[in-house]
Amino acid sequence: MKKSTCLPVFLMLCLILLGACSKDTAPQPEQPAIEKTKAELSTEILGKWTLGLESVRTLAETGSIEFLADSTFIYQELNKNGVVGKYLVVSGNEITLANNGKVSGISIEGTKLSGSVTWNANTVKVSGDKVSIAITGSKTELLARAWTLTKFEDGYILNDNDLGADKINVIFSKAGTYFGQFLAGTHIVEEANMNWKWHSTKSDRLVYWETGSQVNEEKNYVIIRELTSSILKTTEYTDGEETNFTFIPLK
Structure with missing residues (x-):
């Protein structure tokens, strides 16, 4: 009698499964990284x-x-x-x-x-x-940028200060950075890096403090008299004396 050349059914199933597994485990080409725009x-x-x-x-x-x-x-x-x-x-x-x-x-x-x-x-x-962004709101959107002091109001400090500075820039950021620089030409003669946030109860002012120090809302504050995308007018009090400043966006 002629012997059958057919494979047992269970062996055929094993070969089919092994073939399927080999297809699944075949190495796939790496996808190129998508560059950001x-x-x-x-x-x-x-x-x-x-x-x-x-x-x-x-x-x-x-x-x-x-x-x-x-x-x-x-x-x-x-x-x-x-x-x-x-x-x-x-x-x-x-x-x-x-x-x-x-x-x-x-x-x-x-x-x-x-x-x-x-x-x-x-x-x-x-x-x-x-x-993380700490400060939000429509006023923050207007304030959070770089400003430079003009010579209007009490901006005469640009012509009369002990540092010899002829330019003062300040920056407010949404992350709570309050950064100021006094410059003589392009040379930095003084700078301050502090923190800021809006006053907890008075909507017309912000408060500032140095990192590691306590926030004193009744002492270290700046009153915002006018704030638009093109002008910032502030009032500060030092030893009871009022000082008014006008800033415009730094170009």
Whole structure:
């Protein structure tokens, strides 16, 4: 009798299953990373980022970089003067900083940022976290930008001060940064980096304080007399003396 060449049914089933498994486990080609567009980076980069800075000097430096919606940035390294200027998003992973530097190789995953910061030909690798937005509202949208003091009202301080400053800039951010600089030409002669928020009960003023100190709403405050997208008028009291200032957006 001629022997059958048919495979047992159970063996055929095994071969079919093995074939299916081999198809499922076959290595798949890696999908190329999707690069961000300029528009996407312009949105995702907004806010304040605390940074760990890796440089040839030390691996333990810390700092921060903040990007405002009006194209202003604040770059701060520990125990150094802050750098303020205008930024420009030039691609999906690079931003130029005031013609003197750039942030390149930018990667943002949720609230994590990594890349490299170059300033005055010195490049450091950075990685850090985004600071949550602490202050919201329509008034904040108008206030959160860079302002420069004019010579109207008591702005004569620009012509008569002990620092020799001829320009005073202040910046308010949604992350609660209140940053001020006194400049003589392009040279920084004095600066202050504080925190701010709206007064808890009085809608016409904000309060400010240094990091690590207590908030005193009845002593450290600024009255907002007028606030639009093109002008900021404030009143401050020092030792009972009233001083009025007029600011316009920093170009």
